[in-house]
Amino acid sequence: MFSEAPLLVGLEIGTSKICAAVGEENERGEFTLLGIGQSKSRGVRKGEIVDTQKTQEDIRAALGDAEEKTGVMIKNLFLGVTGRHIACFNSVGMHPVASDDRLVTEQDIADAASNAKAITLPPEHTILHTIRQKICIDGTEVSNFTSGLLGHKVEAHLHVIHGNAFRIQNSTNLIGALSIRVNQPVFNGLATAQAILTPEDKEKGALVIDIGGGTTEFVFQQGQAIRQSGVFAVGGDHISNDIAIGLKLSLANAELLKINHGSALVDGLIHGRRVQVGENDSGLTPRQVSLEHLRRIMSIRIQELFQLILERCSEGCFLDEAKAGVFLCGGSALIPGIEVLAQRLFQVPTQIASCHNITGNTATLAHPEFATAIGIARYGGMRLRGKSTRSPSLRLTDILGFFR
């Protein structure tokens, strides 16, 4: 009976941790999380692998952990990719209806879409995802294409996510070396949105911000379309690094300080308060730093990050359309007060995300830092089913193209 439900494994190679989510999906598309394996990540900076040796060890540890916890054997997986090299943009492709009777055929739409994809990418870049935003026939949007419409011109609006092929291949090769097949690379941001947004959230429109260790991904999804997405190579590491530089601490102490005393908000009450740095096991007088400085450094970095996202989202769309609001996830979403800061900046309701419409260990699902791995596995499930909820008119060839 298990043979009918394929095992879905999502692997996220993050800057601070490597996380493998194992789940399965029943025939109704309901996803069940079986378990999560994780390991500390030592060879990744800003979302990109800088030390293959260590990263390979860490991947092995994370997958081993997942196998141990779930009692399954991982043979293939979906790999999440991120990093500065990932770029996202909206593209429009046009195609004139060539037939004499001006009847728009499926081929016309496909041609318009391929025109939209025929964009000049940087060399060695490859397209990761193209997501259909909308189809217009003579300027009028058609929601769900059914043949029989007449028109002169077909427009396909796509959201294109592309990245450096070598870097993606590097991670794929690392997993290949462990005799595990990579089904398909998935952009982390896209996967995260699938894990935490309910169909209602998607319909209303939602901005998902995943602040990880070294990168921050954001996806603005509305209906089935991705309105905007992107990556900034700024994450929790940067916050720690800022603290380390600003307060002249070691990175480890800065990290501890961030976790124990950090906040995204600076309120008047903390003025003049000082906190002790690190563990006092060396017998030396512990150093004390100003709590206000700590929080100011953190707050200004997080604010800047949100500002960058806001700028990008304001290109061509309005954030007001995200009626469901902003969903924060990733390890840095645990910083106290971060949702208040986000709400102030984005002017829409904000919440710390947890994985909905997924069954499994509730404690695990509530953790915002596992959302990406779970999302990758879930995204894999959608792919395997061959019917993505995002893009109903996606053709089979589009999907098969990924199974190279």
Add this chain to the structure above:
Amino acid sequence: MNTTKSPDSAPIRFIAVGTAGARILAEFNQTSPTGFPSAHADTDPDSLRNSPLTRHILLGFSINHGLGAGGDPDIGRLSAESDLPGLRDFLAGARIVFVLAGLGGGTGSGAAPVVARIARESGALVLAIATTPLAFERRRIAFASEAIEQLKAAADAVLTVSNQRVRRMHDDKTHPHELYKFTNSLLVHTLQGLWRFLNAPGLIQLDFSHVQRLLRGRHCESAFAAVQAFGSERAHLAANLLLNHPFLDTGTALATAGQVLLSVAGGDDLQIGEVEQLIEELQTACPKAEFIVGASTDPSLTGHLHVTAIAAHSWQSSLNTPLQLATKIASRLDNPSSHPKTIDKTPSTDTGEIFNSTEANSSPPSSSRLVPTAPELSIEQRQRVLVSQKNRITRRKPDSQMLMNLDIAPLGRFDNTEKNRHKGIDLDVPTYLRHGLVLN
């Protein structure tokens, strides 16, 4: 004052160059007779005739024919150069020489650097103490600042009092004499402080070698002040006075100083606790400064506390002017292991003399196989060559003052990673630095 040390063990000489210097020295001798020889060197015989000092050195009678320097530092300098034997006679064997001069005139500005040079050449530690003119004396200001540069090159330490600064401490109705008197008394107090520091029997006695170690080979522009206080709270009062003294930039000069010479003098009732309290208070206010303290007693000061502070706030090479640079380079060529004495060529605007020195110094390199010897030139040609060389060195000056660009933002953990540029800004640089957030 008791001079416990015999003149032979620490032979100190005072030499005043010009009338202004003589006045200060006379006042100093009156208030605290040292017993050490002091002399008045001047270009003007009339001035020497009226001199309050007993030992006179007439400079450059063959040059100025007894008419003085006439406000021209060049004549002052040439006069001194022409009577080097007289100066050497007086300065021979000294270990510390105080050179006192009022800068701005012909004798003070011209001859004082020469005297300092001769003193240093005789192996002494040279402390030049000088006053600078008021701001409205434009021409004299220029002479004085040139003389200070030269003094810095020649002497081990230069202490200057700006009359303009003293002027700012007085109102418009002050009589000029009062102004100069104040300046003089300040210098006298400082001299006394230094003197006690070196010589008087003390609670905390510092050796001559301490001062030498501190000052020798370094050229410091120093800020200094002398204060006195009495009463039961005198230590606290003196510390406060020092920390708010206008000559120490109301204390900032002390706070930024690397080393501070502190001479504390009191009567027989001076207590070690007071000295402690004073140092404690100063050290608290100026945590960076290293205080070198000498404390001494003088029965005539009973009930009083005299404190003299000299803050050495900029240790820097005195070789700032291009000419000095040239002479230094020249002397290096001459003698690779340049002994301090050999670099003390008096910088001069007199082209003939410079030429002589450069000619003398350029001979060793020209004996090299690769460098041809200099061609024979007429005097006119020599001057032209010299002027062009001077200009060349002047143009090169900014190079020798290059500062390293330290405007590099720290990246910490992301130091060796790919640049993280977004619209021209580097996101790896801490945001608070880019936004100029001040963490005090």
